[in-house]
Each structure stands twice: as structure tokens, then as C-alpha cells.
Amino acid sequence: MALHAQQFFDDVLELPLHQYAIVxxxxxxxxxxxxxxxxxxxxxxTIRHSEYDGLRLRVVHPEQGVLDTAILRFADxxxxxxxxxxxxxxxxxxGYAVIRDWHAHSSQPPWHGADGTRLRTAIEQYAHFWFPPPPASRPAARPVAQPAPTTGAWSRTR
Structure with missing residues (x-):
């Protein structure tokens, strides 16, 4: 397929993912x-063969299958x-906000001219929801020493 998916994901989206593969x-x-x-x-x-108007994101569990699906439209x-x-x-x-895999002989990939900034942000937000970062480990809290109130000072301010 002439979508050049590897280039699209690497050059347009530039996702900061831990580990990934393009198949x-x-x-x-x-x-x-x-x-x-x-x-x-x-x-x-889209309803047309070899025409795409966005990205489909799926969260997949190896035993339970697809847990969630979201569509991010290029136009949005x-x-x-x-x-x-x-x-x-x-x-x-x-042809508005779509890519087409109809021109396999073109020197430009079908996504030429794409700006993936807002799309990348939406994907990161989606991934953050399903894959939240582990809680930051903090050093154990130490109790703060509190000076003991004196009864004389309390009774004088009343």
C-alpha cells in the first residue's frame, strides 16, 4: 500500500511512545x-476505497480484545x-481533509503537507487516559515538629 505509514507515523506524528512497531x-x-x-x-x-479522513485509535487487551475505539478526524x-x-x-x-491512496506513482506521499501537531496532542491525551504515568515516588513525609502551645499565652489573647 502506498500510504507510507512508517513515514506518516515517524515524520508527521512523532509520537513519544515507549515502544512501538509499524506493521x-x-x-x-x-x-x-x-x-x-x-x-x-x-x-x-471513509466510504470510498483507499480514502482516509482520520486515524482510528484502539486500546487492545490480549485476552479481552478491543476495549475502546476513538476516531480522530483530520478536519477536526x-x-x-x-x-x-x-x-x-x-x-x-x-478531497477536503482526506488522504487518498489512489496515486501510487506520485513522488509525494498522500499525506504531504500534513501538520500533525494537534493530532499528536489528541493522541497523547488519549494515551494518557488509558496509560497514565506511574505515580512519582516521593520520599516519606516526616512529621513537622510543632511547638507545644503554652496555656498562659492562650489565655492572655482571649
């Missing part, structure tokens, strides 16, 4: 060490706003 057109991640949960990110298809995150403005594409017009 075909999907990214599989283990955002937390020793967690059985996995994050799968792939392209969300401004991923192709610059590209579409340059082409005079507006919401509702054919």
Missing part, C-alpha cells in the same frame, strides 16, 4: 512498560488545513 499501515505501541494493554493506531477509512485537528487552503478546498468539497 503494514498500523502502529502498535506499548505505551507503558509491563502493561498488557496495547495501543493500535491506523487510518480511518487541522491536519490538512494548509494544504486544503492552497487548493481552495473547503468543508463539504471532495
Amino acid at each position: 503494514g499501515d498500523a502502529l502498535y505501541a506499548s505505551p507503558q512498560p509491563n502493561s498488557p494493554l496495547r495501543l493500535r493506531i491506523d487510518f480511518a477509512p 485537528h487541522g491536519t490538512f488545513a494548509r494544504r486544503d487552503n492552497g487548493r481552495d478546498l473547503v468543508p463539504g468539497r471532495d
Whole structure:
């Protein structure tokens, strides 16, 4: 498939994931060490063959299967706003905020001109919900020495 998924995930999203692999057109991640949960990110298809309008995020458990699915639309995150403005594409017009795998012979990947900043932020928020960072270890609290109140001072201020 000409989606160039490896380049899209590495160059456009630049996700700060602990461990991940790209298999075909999907990214599989283990955002937390020793967690059985996995994050799968792939392209969300439209009703047209080889056309995608966002990313599909899934949290997968090895025994229970898919626990949650979220769709992040390119249009909602401004991923192709610059590209579409340059082409005079507006919401509702054919080709707005989508990538297509129809031009396999093009020198540019179908996501050329994408800005993944807001999309990356949304993915990080989603991952943070399902894979919260471990609590920071703090040194044990020591009791603070409190001076004993004197009864004479208390009775004088009344």
C-alpha cells in the first residue's frame, strides 16, 4: 500500500511512545512498560476505497480484545488545513481533509503537507487516559515538629 505509514507515523506524528512497531499501515505501541494493554493506531477509512479522513485509535487487551475505539478526524485537528487552503478546498468539497491512496506513482506521499501537531496532542491525551504515568515516588513525609502551645499565652489573647 502506498500510504507510507512508517513515514506518516515517524515524520508527521512523532509520537513519544515507549515502544512501538509499524506493521503494514498500523502502529502498535506499548505505551507503558509491563502493561498488557496495547495501543493500535491506523487510518480511518471513509466510504470510498483507499480514502482516509482520520486515524482510528484502539486500546487492545490480549485476552479481552478491543476495549475502546476513538476516531480522530483530520478536519477536526487541522491536519490538512494548509494544504486544503492552497487548493481552495473547503468543508463539504471532495478531497477536503482526506488522504487518498489512489496515486501510487506520485513522488509525494498522500499525506504531504500534513501538520500533525494537534493530532499528536489528541493522541497523547488519549494515551494518557488509558496509560497514565506511574505515580512519582516521593520520599516519606516526616512529621513537622510543632511547638507545644503554652496555656498562659492562650489565655492572655482571649
